[in-house]
Amino acid sequence: MKSVIAFVLVCSSFAFAQEPTSTPAEAPSPAPAEPTVSDAPSLPLSAITNPAPVKKEDGGFPKFEYEAYGYISLTQLETFKTVQNLEPIVRRKMDLAEFAFEGEFHLTENSKVEFEVEIEHGGVGTTIEFDPFEEFGEFEQEIEKGGEVVLNEVFYKKTFNNTTLKVGKFPVFISLGSVLTKPHRYPTILASDLEGRMIPLGWTETGVQLERKLGPFTARAGVVTALNSEFFRTYSWVGGGYQRHFETMNADELATLLSIELGSVAKGSGIALAAYRGNSSANRYKMDKLKDSAQVEILTLMGNYKYGNFGISGEWIQGELENSDKVASANASLGGLAKPKAFAPLGSKAVLQAVQLSYDFDPDLTIYTKHEHVNTFADVEGNINKNPRYDVTRKSAGLMWMWDTAAFMKVQYAREKTELFGLPETYQASIAFGFDLDRFEN
Secondary structure: OHHHHHHHHHHHHHHHHOOOOOOOOOOOOOOOOOOOOOOOOOOOHHHHHOOOOOOOEOOOEOEEEEEEEEEEEEEEEEEOOOOOOOOOEEEEEEEEEEEEEEEEEEOOOOEEEEEEEEEEOOOOOEEEEEEOOOOOOEEEEEEOOOOEEEEEEEEEEEEEOOEEEEEEEEEOOOOHHHHOOOHHHOOOOOOOOOHHHOOOOOOEEEEEEEEEEEOOEEEEEEEEEOOOHHHOEOOOEOHHHOOOOOOOOOOOOEEEEEEEEEEEOOOOEEEEEEEEEEEOOOOOOOHHHOOOOOEEEEEEEEEEEEEOOEEEEEEEEEEEEOOHHHHHHHHHOOOHHHOOHHHOOOOOEEEEEEEEEEEEEEOOEEEEEEEEEEEEEEEOOOOOOOOHHHEEEEEEEEEEEOOOOOEEEEEEEEEEEEOOOOOOOEEEEEEEEEEEHHHHHO
16 A cells, blocks of 8 residues: 555656746846835725625636537347246336536646536435445445436546546556447447346546557556455346445555557547456455455457448457455355345456447448347356356447437347257347437547
């Protein structure tokens, strides 16, 4: 922790040390003599009782800019009554999926504060609290509504020369789902349909990060709060360990982030290599349940590129969980709302591959086809058995139609198959309507 604090102080000192300073070319003119009472002009009483307001900094700062996006979706899909059931049933659902408001307070030409508030599924949210004095420690949950309102991002950003400092809660540069955050930049309804079965979808964490421009490259290095392995589950691997459940985040263990990017993945002209490493055992609430290390290591290669009307994007993600069998054993005996029951087993290795091809008939109409695969039991440890139900292949196709400047309709049809013998292939058909104000800038 001391080294992390020292790192933050060094980053901050370096940021302010790089601020340009002006050296006057000429000696300043002597200050005018103080006027005497007899020299002072007479002022009306209103000028004294109502002084002029303080002016903003030169350049009109602070400035405020905003963007927003959101969508609703209608889906018909085949699913199963229980995890043991092999006969699919057809269900339909509507979802007020997401509304996000993004704001930027520009403090100076080189610094600003960015934030994003998300309203998901039209809801208010839930809060989980941990009571260590209730028997052997219990998780308690207050449910207010089925959705969520969350301050997904809030961070201070300062640019000096070719370097940028971020401090706060910001997106983790680790996958297409956390890089492609503007709906009009990808034709699918979600940037990735399978990322959420392996890692947090739309991942943001609290910490500090430095970015450095090196010609066409961008290098990033950061320190953020690590995951909590108490919420690792079979159906989402380490995705549930994202610390959004509690009012505060445990920071007994921190994680490191490294990435190198050529061009810009977010803008459809780049490729990147990224890595994440952090111990997930020290941030558990019931620390006595797991005394062993539970390092999470994730390595990602991703790209997003457009050549004329043709587009190609894809990613390869590999993750490893240290002592996955011991994590599963510790989680299996958790009490309260965190108890995973049959979803405690975890793989020691998980992989995800995805590739998407698209074609723009015109700037407002894009068609695509996509192939994705995820396996969170690519390898196992101890007495954990591989579960073929979580070895999933998904194929999809569809279109995005920007039927107004910033309003869109997305149509998607997908078929999904697992490696579990006897489990039939299922389909999902979806349509989404939404808007994205960022398109006014592009």
